[in-house]
Structures are given as C-alpha cells and as structure tokens.
Amino acid sequence: MQDMRFEAPKTLEAAVGLLAGASGQARVLAGGTDLLIQMRGGRVEPELVVDIKGIAEMTSVAADNGTYRFGAAVPCMALVENKEFGKVWPGVVDGANLIGSIQVRGRATVGGNVCNASPAADTVPAMIAAGATATIIGPKGRREVPVEQIATGPGKTSLAKGEIVAFFSLPPRPPRSGDAYLRFIPRTEMDIAVVGTGVNLTLDEAGVCRQARVSIGAVAERALLVPDAAAALIGTKVDAAALKNLAAAVSAACRPIDDKRGTKEFRIKVAGVMARRAAEIALDRARRSK
Ligand SMILES: Cc1cc2nc3c(=O)[nH]c(=O)nc-3n(C[C@H](O)[C@H](O)[C@H](O)COP(=O)(O)OP(=O)(O)OC[C@H]3O[C@@H](n4cnc5c(N)ncnc54)[C@H](O)[C@@H]3O)c2cc1C
Numbered sequence: 001m002q003d004m005r006f007e008a009p010k011t012l013e014a015a016v017g018l019l020a021g022a023s024g025q026a027r028v029l030a031g032g033t034d035l036l037i038q039m040r041g042g043r044v045e046p047e048l049v050v051d052i053k054g055i056a057e058m059t060s061v062a063a064d065n066g067t068y069r070f071g072a073a074v075p076c077m078a079l080v081e082n083k084e085f086g087k088v089w090p091g092v093v094d095g096a097n098l099i100g101s102i103q104v105r106g107r108a109t110v111g112g113n114v115c116n117a118s119p120a121a122d123t124v125p126a127m128i129a130a131g132a133t134a135t136i137i138g139p140k141g142r143r144e145v146p147v148e149q150i151a152t153g154p155g156k157t158s159l160a161k162g163e164i165v166a167f168f169s170l171p172p173r174p175p176r177s178g179d180a181y182l183r184f185i186p187r188t189e190m191d192i193a194v195v196g197t198g199v200n201l202t203l204d205e206a207g208v209c210r211q212a213r214v215s216i217g218a219v220a221e222r223a224l225l226v227p228d229a230a231a232a233l234i235g236t237k238v239d240a241a242a243l244k245n246l247a248a249a250v251s252a253a254c255r256p257i258d259d260k261r262g263t264k265e266f267r268i269k270v271a272g273v274m275a276r277r278a279a280e281i282a283l284d285r286a287r288r289s290k
Helices: 012-021 035-040 076-080 083-088 090-096 102-107 110-116 123-130 227-233 240-253 264-288
Strands: 005-007 026-029 048-051 061-064 067-071 133-138 141-146 151-153 164-170 177-184 195-203 209-217
Touching (some): 012 026, 012 048, 012 133, 012 164, 061 083, 076 102, 076 110, 083 090, 090 123, 090 177, 090 195, 090 264, 110 123, 123 177, 123 195, 123 209, 177 264, 195 264, 209 227, 209 240, 209 264, 227 240, 240 264
Parallel strands (some): 005 048, 026 048
Antiparallel strands (some): 061 067, 067 164, 133 141, 177 195, 195 209
C-alpha cells in the first residue's frame, strides 16, 4: 500500500485547492462508509484523502423561504431526526432512513451516497423525485446540477477533478404535496435495493394531481427520472387507472441486469408494483399536508 496523505480542511475553498492540486488519485471522505471499505479491499488507493466533515457549511441543514438546503456532509441520521425537514420531505427521509443500520446512518451522508454512484443507492431516487439540485464547487467555480445528472454509471460521476458536491437544495413545497421512497429487498433491512422507486406529487384543491416526479433505482446503470410515469399521474386523481398507467410507464423505463438478487423480468415487474405503492403513500401524505 502506498503512503496516504490525510487532510481535514475547514473551508470548501481549501478542500477544492487540495483536491485540484493532487498529483495522484485523491478522494473526498464524508462518512467513509463506502470509501473505507473500498480502500480496505484495495479497490481504491488514494494518495490524498480530504475529510469534509469539519467544513461548517457542509454540515448544516437550513430552510430559507421554503427552500431547504443541506450540506453534502450532513449524516443521514441528522436528516432522519430533523422533524421539520421530515414534515416537508418525508420521502427524502424514507431514503436516508433505509441506509444500513443506525450506526451506519450516523456516519453515512447523502453526498456520499450520490457521489459513490451505486445504481442501487437509496437516497438518490428520493432526491431525484424531490427535484433536488446539487451545488458543485471546483477549481473553475460553482455550478448547479440536478441530482439525476451526477451519477453517469456504476461508480462513475460527472464530477471533474477537484470538484466537490457542497450542498443540496430542495425546492419550495406547494400545499398538498407529498413524496415517498420505497425499495424492495429480499431481507427486512441491511440489504441493497433490488428495486427502488421515488414518487413526489402535488394536488390541487379538488384533489387533482398537478405536478409529479417519478424516479427509479437499481433497475438501470444509474437512477433515472421517468417523465412518462409522472405524466400518467398529472391531471388525474391518482385513481386506479392512473396507478396502472404509472406502473406500466415505470416498468417500461427499466433496463436492469440479471443477477443473483433478481432477474430482469422480476425487477421490471416489481418496479411497477413499488412505484404504485410509493404513489399511494405520497398521495396519502399530500392529502394530509397543509
Ligand atoms: C453496513 C452498510 C450498509 C449499507 N447499507 C446501504 C443501504 O441500505 N443503502 C444504500 O444506498 N447504501 C448503503 N450503504 C452504503 C453507504 O453507507 C452509503 O452509500 C452512504 O450514503 C455513503 O456515504 P458516506 O458519507 O459514508 O460516503 P463516503 O464513503 O465518505 O464516500 C463515498 C464516495 O463519494 C465520494 N464523496 C463523498 N462525499 C462527496 C462530496 N461531497 N463531493 C464529492 N465526492 C464525494 C467519496 O470520495 C467516495 O468516492 C451501506 C454501507 C454499509 C457499510
């Protein structure tokens, strides 16, 4: 194993400077629940590891005029325990609350989940359905990208050398909105999603769906936004016919692999079922929200 340099800067600018200036492989360390396992297994051997957990603006959760912003180094457990955040974005909390065990969630971050780029990452479909954007800071400045544009394939992202996801923003929530994330695993917990689906919708006063976003995880090389599935809900009262159309659109968007945890056919079928159930939960939450 080669020598490794560990740095724990206190500002984003210093972190970007360190990453951009590295001559060999450099990695951001957030919770380390993916990175340390990869390093121990010899899959990555960074020359430089930059711990971002000491950067104040990356570890806070704040609401401003209805827009929630949370740092990429906020542990999942901090989101799960934030009651105000959970009232507004229960589906994002569904995703964060499924990661590993309580101990893992105490370290693991949404930023790490997004940047690790596993197709089965649990917070990613929930964040995509929520319409979350990431603010990325790097040597060339700052840019905003929708979360669905960060992972490009298993373990691959659109981040350039020296770039860090600094924080995430979630748009203001209209009244009568609800979101939900559901996954299928063969066990009851501590497993990787075989299928994941996120649904986020807004109703008007008559109970008609006016906005929707639907996403899928673990059924393609990265989590996907499925506009056809959202279109199946918009303009309806999210009734049985709309849910059937939603399930069909979700299944049609899947392009999964076969593996020991599920065949292609199984994943395609279950994705439709999970999307329908997630939509029912999101609908119930929208009806209860003010
Ligand atoms: C026992 C166990 C159970 C797990 N269960 C689940 C599960 O159920 N569902 C699930 O989705 N995952 C699960 N995971 C995987 C892991 O916990 C999550 O992916 C977690 O969210 C990773 O976050 P982290 O902060 O630990 O990331 P880290 O390990 O610190 O980083 C992961 C990767 O992202 C990069 N990175 C991190 N933050 C940034 C940033 N801000 N900007 C740019 N790059 C960044 C790192 O360089 C690294 O390449 C599990 C892991 C373990 C050990």
